[in-house]
Amino acid sequence: MDYLGWDQVEAGAVLPSFDEVKGDIALLKQAERDYAPTNSYTASVADWRVFKPVFNRDLCIDCQNCWVFCPDTAIIAVDKKMVGIDYEHCKGCGVCVDVCPTNQKSLLMFDENEDNDRALQNWPEKIKKEK
Amino acid sequence: MAEKLKLQEVEVWDGNMAFAQAMRQAQIDVVAAYPITPSTPTVHGYAKFLSDGYIDGEFVLVESEHAAMSGCVGAAAAGGRVATATSSQGFALMVEVLYQAAGMRLPIVLALVNRALASPLNVNGDHSDMYLGRDAGWIMIDAFNAQEAYDLMLMGFKIAEDLSVRLPVMINQDGFITSHTAQNVRPLQDEEAYEFIGEYQSVNPMLDFSHPVTYGAQTEEDWHFEFKARQHKALMDSKACIQEVFESFKTVTAREYNIVESYEMDDAQIAIVALGSTVESAVFAARKLREEGIKAGVVAPRLLRPFPYEAIKDALKDVKAIATLDRSSPGGALGMLYNEISAALYQGDNRPIINNYIYGLGGRDMTQENIMEIFRDIKKNADAGKLVTPLQQFSGLRGPKLSFF
Numbered sequence: 001m002d003y004l005g006w007d008q009v010e011a012g013a014v015l016p017s018f019d020e021v022k023g024d025i026a027l028l029k030q031a032e033r034d035y036a037p038t039n040s041y042t043a044s045v046a047d048w049r050v051f052k053p054v055f056n057r058d059l060c061i062d063c064q065n066c067w068v069f070c071p072d073t074a075i076i077a078v079d080k081k082m083v084g085i086d087y088e089h090c091k092g093c094g095v096c097v098d099v100c101p102t103n104q105k106s107l108l109m110f111d112e113n114e115d116n117d118r119a120l121q122n123w124p125e126k127i128k129k130e131k
Numbered sequence: 132m133a134e135k136l137k138l139q140e141v142e143v144w145d146g147n148m149a150f151a152q153a154m155r156q157a158q159i160d161v162v163a164a165y166p167i168t169p170s171t172p173t174v175h176g177y178a179k180f181l182s183d184g185y186i187d188g189e190f191v192l193v194e195s196e197h198a199a200m201s202g203c204v205g206a207a208a209a210g211g212r213v214a215t216a217t218s219s220q221g222f223a224l225m226v227e228v229l230y231q232a233a234g235m236r237l238p239i240v241l242a243l244v245n246r247a248l249a250s251p252l253n254v255n256g257d258h259s260d261m262y263l264g265r266d267a268g269w270i271m272i273d274a275f276n277a278q279e280a281y282d283l284m285l286m287g288f289k290i291a292e293d294l295s296v297r298l299p300v301m302i303n304q305d306g307f308i309t310s311h312t313a314q315n316v317r318p319l320q321d322e323e324a325y326e327f328i329g330e331y332q333s334v335n336p337m338l339d340f341s342h343p344v345t346y347g348a349q350t351e352e353d354w355h356f357e358f359k360a361r362q363h364k365a366l367m368d369s370k371a372c373i374q375e376v377f378e379s380f381k382t383v384t385a386r387e388y389n390i391v392e393s394y395e396m397d398d399a400q401i402a403i404v405a406l407g408s409t410v411e412s413a414v415f416a417a418r419k420l421r422e423e424g425i426k427a428g429v430v431a432p433r434l435l436r437p438f439p440y441e442a443i444k445d446a447l448k449d450v451k452a453i454a455t456l457d458r459s460s461p462g463g464a465l466g467m468l469y470n471e472i473s474a475a476l477y478q479g480d481n482r483p484i485i486n487n488y489i490y491g492l493g494g495r496d497m498t499q500e501n502i503m504e505i506f507r508d509i510k511k512n513a514d515a516g517k518l519v520t521p522l523q524q525f526s527g528l529r530g531p532k533l534s535f536f
Contacts, residue, residue: 004357011236011297012346013346016342021343
């Protein structure tokens with residue numbers, strides 16, 4: 001992001017959300033919106049994270065629980081289909097994994113340095129319920 | 132539209148009524164206020180006008196002054212004309228939010244009736260609260276009597292809301308001395324007053340849903356400095372707008388205001404710089420001394436923030452000695468007026484001897500006799516051409532003489 005000089009910033013530290021609003025913003029998908037350069041959507045907060053969630057498409061049932069519960073809209077879902085994690089905004093809180101109802105879990109926390117493909121290959125087995 | 136109130140050509144109002152009437156005529160959208168002595172009658176009067184049908188706006192009852200200013204910030208960000216009134220401890224409680232209002236460039240107008248800060252508890256007038264607000268980024272204007280409180284309150288809205296300024300404005304008047312003593316005040320009629328202030332123009336209102344904006348976001352080192360620089364520049368440049376508003380007010384009322392007021396200064400050799408109701412006492416004292424052949428004058432900054440350095444330098448360009456009178460507990464330093472006046476003159480050709488007097492704390496009377504004593508004191512410095520009296524003295528204090536440096 002280009003930094004603006006003092007004479008270019010909006011007076012009163014007002015941050016416009018969007019550069020230009022075309023029609024009803026609520027009807028535009030998150031990824032298709034024209035964000036203003038000062039909008040927090042364009043700033044990364046990825047360096048807060050220690051552990052990251054990894055998403056496994058093969059196990060997901062598109063229940064949207066993670067999308068609903070994510071405190072920072074870091075779950076990318078398009079037309080009620082899970083697509084993955086927005087790693088620019090995910091802070092690694094693990095709430096999505098907690099609320100994921102499938103067995104095996106379709107979202108799991110891995111070390112931030114773990115490679116995603118390797119994580120998917122080493123996905124843990126289904127947990128056997130104790131009787 | 133609210134009902135109009137027919138005013139006499141000359142009304143007998145105290146300073147609080149002057150504030151309340153000006154607020155009524157401004158047709159404010161939202162007033163969020165919490166009562167505190169000695170500014171209670173301002174909001175009391177305003178609430179009475181509202182209940183009697185003379186005001187259309189909202190009056191928000193809140194649980195503290197912190198909430199009052201917070202409500203004002205919210206309402207101003209939403210896009211309305213907003214004002215409140217307070218004093219002393221209430222003002223101190225507002226301080227956190229004062230910075231928010233200035234940083235968000237919201238044109239809120241605050242009627243501040245000056246009073247001492249505890250402890251010890253004291254409801255009487257001094258300038259401690261005024262001084263507490265001086266770095267908050269607000270435009271600060273001082274009224275010396277009830278007429279000026281009314282006039283400056285009207286002008287306060289026009290200044291704050293000017294699109295080149297867009298900063299909050301506080302209008303100060305002395306607690307009790309000005310706020311509770313009735314005087315003749317010449318008001319404008321309602322329509323004339325409203326026409327002078329003009330319709331409110333909102334900028335980036337939060338209630339404009341087609342242009343969503345964020346107010347008061349976290350900026351850290353990435354942006355904070357730039358926003359603050361922009362705010363400071365707007366405050367420094369606001370002097371031009373303030374001067375313009377003073378001039379347009381003069382064309383309407385023939386009453387003249389300047390960012391620095393000078394009295395008896397044409398040939399003055401010694402001068403007092405003071406604020407508030409003390410200015411008028413000092414003018415009387417100066418005139419009495421002139422009968423004895425002492426060329427005394429008075430300079431009073433009408434504008435405290437942004438501080439009018441150039442105009443101060445100009446007003447004091449010929450004097451030999453100056454007494455700066457601070458009505459606030461100095462808190463381990465020379466008084467604010469001493470520091471600012473020194474700064475204004477240090478770069479100039481005239482470098483007079485400057486003294487600092489602390490006086491009138493907690494409502495202690497400042498008599499003409501006290502002021503004449505100060506004038507006679509600094510005349511010794513002017514005659515000697517050097518500092519022969521202590522740099523900082525307490526005037527009107529019981530007990531042994533107290534001075535520093």
